[in-house]
Amino acid sequence: MSQASNGTRVVDQARDALAAYVRSAPEGSKLPPERELAQKLGVSRTTLRDGVSRLALLGLLEVRHGDGTYVRSPDATQLALPFRSLLEYNPEAPSELLALKRLLEPALAATAASNATDEDVAALRAAIQHERSELLRYSDRRRVPRRQPARRSLESLMVAAAGSSLVGTLVGLATELLRPTLSERLPPAFRQLAVEQRGAIVEAIAIGEPDAARGAMELHLNTLAKALDAVDQNLAPTREAAGVAGAALA
């Protein structure tokens, strides 16, 4: 195992024992009560709780007050926590997240285009259709309402279509961290263009053309970057970025 794990501290042993326990347990299963588990591992409940807390922070466990502790599979949402604290210090975070997406997502879209199943394509189209209908319904309001948690984003579906890889996890992470900034700072008029660009990505994936998907994604992210830059300089972003997108589409 990793050499960073061992140590003379009891809590590390407890954490490793717990990690081994969790590894062999099925997703969603319930752990024994803390008192019982502590006795079984030969440590105090305080120490056990410390170890549980660390694994919970890593997303391997979910602790529910009054109910129990459950085995979870870590995903981007859990990993977002450490990154969030890191990015809170940095005012450049949005542009850096976007830069990261520009490096990763074109490749991810290409992979998705090669691997997507019919079900993936159906889900992607449904997501786009949902975005379109949402756009129509709330086009006259300033604030976009809270999106339904059940509805997965285009990015997460793309990640699924490309296969759950490290790159996919990072893309999901960056997307989640960037989402609030985009919805706050970009004018609503931009959503129309963004949705259509995302639709183009989906269709490129649907017909299984990696290069087309890559190009469509690059175009989309370039547009977003331009818009964000314009907002940063207190300019009206609509004209310039829309012009860029239009020229590229022609």
Place this chain on the structure above:
Amino acid sequence: MSQASNGTRVVDQARDALAAYVRSAPEGSKLPPERELAQKLGVSRTTLRDGVSRLALLGLLEVRHGDGTYVRSPDATQLALPFRSLLEYNPEAPSELLALKRLLEPALAATAASNATDEDVAALRAAIQHERSELLRYSDRRRVPRRQPARRSLESLMVAAAGSSLVGTLVGLATELLRPTLSERLPPAFRQLAVEQRGAIVEAIAIGEPDAARGAMELHLNTLAKALDAVDQNLAPTREAAGVAGAALA
């Protein structure tokens, strides 16, 4: 502040209070003892320790047994922890890490070529020279000795030259996680080629040619990927990967 922070749990309040404390404290400063700090925040020492443990896991604090708790600035090393646990499950981790590096590092090398100062270049050349001498000294041994902690890797210097960005952090992270696998699974004969390829990258950065740096980095990573694939299939990697590198150099 983040809405994920608040909650009815005492430990969350303590953690937030601590985070605020840490934010305003200078790097390297020492926190008050746990007993005192717990009383000051109005929570028990158990709860305070839980909060401290979480911030330590995020890399914002460093706890030293018998000494004290110190304020730290989070870096890639700290962020590596959650990722390490995530990647321990995945046997495909090395190839995925390498895939990530292939997406990020060429761009990073290009940026470094545009931004590197004379001091950066000097440090990069020194790092390469050190790798060369190390190669000579230990060329007849199987194991490469533990590298000096004071000596920074080519990657971390490149990150510094490119400016400390999110992409740089991720590259440093991937490099650190991948290092043990590479040193274990790649034959020692490969180090000679790798060092020379890295030297080419450094010289491209030195003369300020982004495209050359990008290309040199792509070549280096392609070679690594080929070699790793060959090892995975229990083949002798030297011939094939060296051939690829030679062809690309011609």
Place this chain on the structure above:
DNA sequence: CCCTGGCATAGGTCCGACCTCTTCTGCTAC
């Protein structure tokens, strides 16, 4: 001058008690 030993202080672990929340159960009222 260096080394060594011990003391003060810091974090690490344990215990046992109590609090709060969730769930389930069984009684009660309609």
Place this chain on the structure above:
DNA sequence: GTAGCAGAAGAGGTCGGACCTATGCCAGGG
């Protein structure tokens, strides 16, 4: 018979205090 509420049971959350162990510092002896 069913809907709804109250209580019990059991889970995690918090507490305070005791003791263990590692570190840093300083005095004393070589």
